[in-house]
Amino acid sequence: MRAVSIVGIGQIPVRKRHEGSLRVLGARVVRQAMADAGIERVDALYAGNMLSDELQSQKHIASLVADEAGLSGVEALQIRAATASGAAALRMAYLAVASGEADSAIAMGVEKMSDSPPTQPLAKALDAEKEVPDGKTLISQNAMLMQMYMDRYAAPREAFAHFAVNAHANALHNPNALFGDKAVTVAEVMASRIISPPIRLFDCSPICDGAAAALLVPATQAHHYTDRPVRLLASSVATDRFRIDDRPEPLILRASQLSMEKALVRAGIQRHDISFFEVHDAFTIMACLLLEAAGFVPPGQGWRMAMDGAFGLNGELPITTMGGLKARGHPIGATALYQTCEICLQLTGRAGANQLPHPQTALLQSVGGAAATVLTHIFGV
């Protein structure tokens, strides 16, 4: 298996409504990533997207974006894991390069959520036969987890607000963030309207449009393209029981645990080697649960450390360093590629005002549905 490096990235600002169509946004970041690496042609393009079937009536987007980017002829496939689809595209690009099948592969994610209401298609990440008929949605499932957590660990509702406050603070210096001009306070989070009790509006990542891409090559060839390559040290996927109701310990995200364990072994590092964690904070409770499942915090303690500032840029484990899903935005299929871009910027000292001091290793976790699927990627320099 060949070692893999990222040598080019591309991203456009996350916005409520982007003018360009799906193919145009996707092709734009593909060309950006290629220009960043100074490469004219790639062997493969893997696309992450969740909602285009319903929102853009498009079920063949990898080939479509490849054509729009002037890459007709190239290998192009779409990979999905519901809300973790961007990470799934990254994994396939990793496998293609690691295996030797491709000497260059782009993982591209694109999502336009504002074309029509995405709530119903988003709920299709759940069990259509056994959950959705009960009125369950991704929001209500996260609300259930938050309530269970508060009950079990006596966590105050305000505790979760700190994840949102931190994310918004970090977005202020990210030009690609949706909420690049909007700091929030705990009081504001608590005063925001109730969406699905106990979840309030500011616990939720926003509906938005975006696209991002990363270009992967064999590590041994990385210096041909850049003097700032980032190694993709590990890629893994794990699943849990599909329905939360079937899980013996719903507050322990088993898929996160399993994929984390596999990724650490593959990367040959320890948990404490990780400099920062781009966590899947689609909801504040999810950030808390992932920090616990990944082993950084004992179960039931994530909220305490958030209140203590442990996850800020100057904390012991910075998370959502460029705004996270909450404040950079969560254009679903593009999200993990945005995070990949941000990780590359951090690891190569280009994160501007949000730059961490000499980070060496970054963790990315991506959650599909109600954590029925979790992907873990580890990056290093």
Next chain:
Amino acid sequence: MRAVSIVGIGQIPVRKRHEGSLRVLGARVVRQAMADAGIERVDALYAGNMLSDELQSQKHIASLVADEAGLSGVEALQIRAATASGAAALRMAYLAVASGEADSAIAMGVEKMSDSPPTQPLAKALDAEKEVPDGKTLISQNAMLMQMYMDRYAAPREAFAHFAVNAHANALHNPNALFGDKAVTVAEVMASRIISPPIRLFDCSPICDGAAAALLVPATQAHHYTDRPVRLLASSVATDRFRIDDRPEPLILRASQLSMEKALVRAGIQRHDISFFEVHDAFTIMACLLLEAAGFVPPGQGWRMAMDGAFGLNGELPITTMGGLKARGHPIGATALYQTCEICLQLTGRAGANQLPHPQTALLQSVGGAAATVLTHIFGV
């Protein structure tokens, strides 16, 4: 890169309406493939499906099927290339095993097309902005190709009927075929109702339900599981200009050519080494064009060889040996996995009345949309 073998297969009969739900049918063939190899656990499950978003309101099927099959915890992702999605799942399983990331991976395809009318979701394989608003569908695009072909090569309309006649004849001895009891004649094809001129009903593969799976392991470990392994010698993908209107030579399927060339190089064989060809005969014209693009027949000659019986079980290049998409059926996301199962049966001498004499190498091509994406797989013993 590790060599890869198939050591287990699973398939259920293709039917107009299957009673089981998507997850149940998918899990059934997963367990079948595992039982066939005598294996209790796999590292990964890759799912092929095209229509579940609309027809079953389900966007997270890989994890769902893994759970139903008792494989909770396992890696599970969905891969798509519109109507070639089953082949995309096969490719991802190949990459996972070839790269060393997985020591066992299942490629599973499942599709239930009869739950509600699939015509609109199927058209999403085309360009939603530039083709579908003109009323174009997969059928009308194939009709356009057939008319162009007839005009350019002075091919009689009847010529294409021979592909359907051959497919139905071969389905008669396949217990999993939808049309296992229905031979057709050229006259019957020509008398069937017009769907989109010049395409008639019997030029088209049917709407149906099905599921099939294949279990892949490193070739060096294959003998642990079976004494009849089949090597997956090559896997490749290529794209064309997305819209037929943008192609300089619409009757030359460039994606088929390109992926065929890549696959032959990877397999280290010549075209004439191929014993039989499981062709993507979603429409009779598509079988003809693929035979030409893959280089078995000069452009404009496919129909002549079909009339001469060259593609029958006793012909020089047998195709659709178990009924093809036309008569076994084309449950979209499952189709390439059905073909994989059939290829394994042929290559290991288990194809019953349709058994070819000592086939050594098989070709599979899978067409996404109007051949904007084509996947090629080559198998051998």
